[in-house]
Amino acid sequence: MLSDITRGTAVVTGAAQGLGRTFAEALAASGHAIAMLDVAECDMTLDAIERNGGVGISFVGDAADPADVSAFRDLIQDRLPPVRVLVNNAGISPYVPFSETSIDDWRRIMRVNLDSAFLLTQAFLDDLIASGAGRIVNLTSTVVWDMQVKNMSAYVTSKAGLVGFTRALASELGVNDITVNCIAPGIVLTPDIEERVSAETLESYRGRQAIKSLARPSDLVPALEFLVSESSGQVTATVLPVNGGRVSW
Numbered sequence: 001m002l003s004d005i006t007r008g009t010a011v012v013t014g015a016a017q018g019l020g021r022t023f024a025e026a027l028a029a030s031g032h033a034i035a036m037l038d039v040a041e042c043d044m045t046l047d048a049i050e051r052n053g054g055v056g057i058s059f060v061g062d063a064a065d066p067a068d069v070s071a072f073r074d075l076i077q078d079r080l081p082p083v084r085v086l087v088n089n090a091g092i093s094p095y096v097p098f099s100e101t102s103i104d105d106w107r108r109i110m111r112v113n114l115d116s117a118f119l120l121t122q123a124f125l126d127d128l129i130a131s132g133a134g135r136i137v138n139l140t141s142t143v144v145w146d147m148q149v150k151n152m153s154a155y156v157t158s159k160a161g162l163v164g165f166t167r168a169l170a171s172e173l174g175v176n177d178i179t180v181n182c183i184a185p186g187i188v189l190t191p192d193i194e195e196r197v198s199a200e201t202l203e204s205y206r207g208r209q210a211i212k213s214l215a216r217p218s219d220l221v222p223a224l225e226f227l228v229s230e231s232s233g234q235v236t237a238t239v240l241p242v243n244g245g246r247v248s249w
Helices: 018-029 043-051 066-079 103-123 125-131 153-176 191-196 199-207 217-227
Strands: 009-013 033-038 056-060 083-088 135-139 179-185 239-242
Touching (some): 009 018, 018 083, 018 217, 033 043, 033 066, 043 056, 103 153, 125 153, 135 217, 179 217, 217 239
Parallel strands (some): 009 083, 033 056, 135 179, 179 239
């Protein structure tokens, strides 16, 4: 029998591939209906969920665009149970030296990584409050505390902002028994990372970890499952590192 926390919809942004896809499939396996928002088609994720007996919908749109988020919310309200879990996973991580970062670059990264979390949280706040046990999980990054990271000033700033957003929301929404937490991965071997990041750079990350194997998306699932469970009701405003014990300074 499913617990109360799993009777409802889990929203996952950036679910077409990588972490988002893994998170969506895991939450579906634990009994949630899944609603996915991504600028790319989530057909492969949705097919995997449905093959395993799950229920889900996907919407192609921009998580940082108010009109797209509104349309996504309306679709969920028409077709799925109320939202009880929100996973703000959408993000981009370009490598650009600060001296070459244009204001348009800066604004784009802030929109995708930070504005999207603001818009999605506002869109589903009524559902999260009504559930009596809403769960919000935001994906930040270990690079926020890393004194050796280079060429990622806008990305690091956006992810630090997400930590502040998490802590402020946790304080404000705790009265509604909503928990708000962050997962902070180190480097994760998603298809995007393996395509863009050189073997030399990946090896440098590996060398700074206590655990010498680099994380796969599935390694973050236990942290997510705990943070959305009933057992985590006293855990909020927390940043949970899942980074192999990476040395940050």
